[in-house]
Amino acid sequence: MITAVTDGAAAAERQLRRLRHDPTAIALTVGGPVFFIVIFGYIFGSAISVPGGGNYREFLVPGLFATTGANILPAMVAMARDSGRGVVDRFRSLPIARLAVPFGQAASTAVYGAISFVLMAACGLAVGWRIHRGAGYVLAALALIVAFQFAATWIGMYAGLVLGNEEKAGQASILVFPVMMLSNVFVPTQGMPAWLRAVADWNPVSAFAASLRELFGNPAAPANGAWPLLHPVVASAGWIAVLLVIFVPLCVARYARS
């Protein structure tokens, strides 16, 4: 058990060292949301009104934290590349716990998620986003972001193993964008057609975004009676649990046998 932890730590160290050699990866992960702050915060945002009359950028920024935390792409691409190039096979031929490498990778992306949150929060503060609640709520929000990132990483690693190489992962990454758009991250959902609104309201990213708005005290989108949006923090915690229960065993089994 203890060796599994040190093996995991070695795998996490590997990911963090890779990141240190590749500052553009951080720049892109953080740069994407900053880009959205400009496009949505100032261009589309000028035409979007938040129900209840709040500042749109205060509505948007927690949503962008959610899209970053729920982003499965970095883990997916990293695992697909390792799998396609034989790095996974090398680790699998070592006498270490099969759980250790994916666990270490998930832990390292959670660390990475916390770093990118800090950078994005700084950008958010610069464009008028504010925290309206106490330190306990902020810590809860940070914990939720790290936990959601951890869970999303398992989806990403599983997808990366299934795809098996970098090229396919690149093609599949296009599918992630609509999942992020089909939520309450950028616009309140009540103007959408009923069927689309149901999908958006039950999208885990929507509950995640709503929970961050609640914890930071930012303007919320109407829940339209959807349970996950009426209880966003509980729903987000639930989603995290469900995703971990599904994807950890899938990913570990696939890693052990692929």
Added chain:
Amino acid sequence: MVAIEAAGLRKSFGKVEALRGVDLAVPEGGVCALLGPNGAGKTTAIRILATLTPPDAGTARVAGHDVIAEPRRVREAIGLAGQHAAVDDDLSGWENLFIIGLMLHLGRRRARARATELLERFGLDGAGNRLVKTWSGGMRRRLDLIASLVVEPEILFLDEPTTGLDPRSRAEIWSAVRELAASGTTILLTTQYLDEADRLASQIVIIDAGRVTLQGRPGELKDRIGGRVDVVLADGAAGEPAWTAAETVLRGIAAGDLAADRDTRSLTAPVKTGAITLPELVRRLDAAGVDVEDVSVRKPTLDEVFLAGTETAA
């Protein structure tokens, strides 16, 4: 002692039968070359022995441990490099070795020292701190090889270690393989290059269409294939009586059918190794009154061994 033994290994991928009952026995020490055409099942065999893929049927023991029941014990004894185990492009060479050292529980200090030591020993210390993606193909392959030596394995699997390398890089890999074999590591390598097998291997296994078709020491296999006798009749002396006389002489020693080519006046016969010496052959032809331009008695090359072992691919 036997380092690697396998019995009746079978593996299918969908409808493709990659292995159709492979039996293998590799003695401890030395280099065993697994030869075969593309798609023969070499890589699948290595993956099963290295515990990366479970077989559909059959058993295999590596370093005395069953690959299915005790995969962890097998992994403690083996190293894997080549086609299917790679180094990380986005780390430096030193970091690659350091991380593997950590994973193998050397502890940070020993992992650090071991990474530095291995890079020096294999002449890569100059590039050690550069990202691997900036390295040449030959250097990466060498790093790949030494990444499997962070804890020196009893048994090393090398899957096509020199495919696609220039002659100089190949020679560097070969000398590393020889050095390891000399220090007591058992090496099982797959290769498509016969010269590589001939230079390195103390044992050869030829695999074709999912089965082992020939297995033994290189000399033994060549003996089993047998040699060849070529006779070229002298110009102007290749009349019917000379042909008949020469054929009679060769039939007396041949281990199979003769092949004749009247245009080049040549006559060829397969013979068992040691069936006849060159002077004896010349004497017999002379006694039969055959005037010859050229006579040769050849040992088989590994190419001929390979072709004999891989008929289905031809």
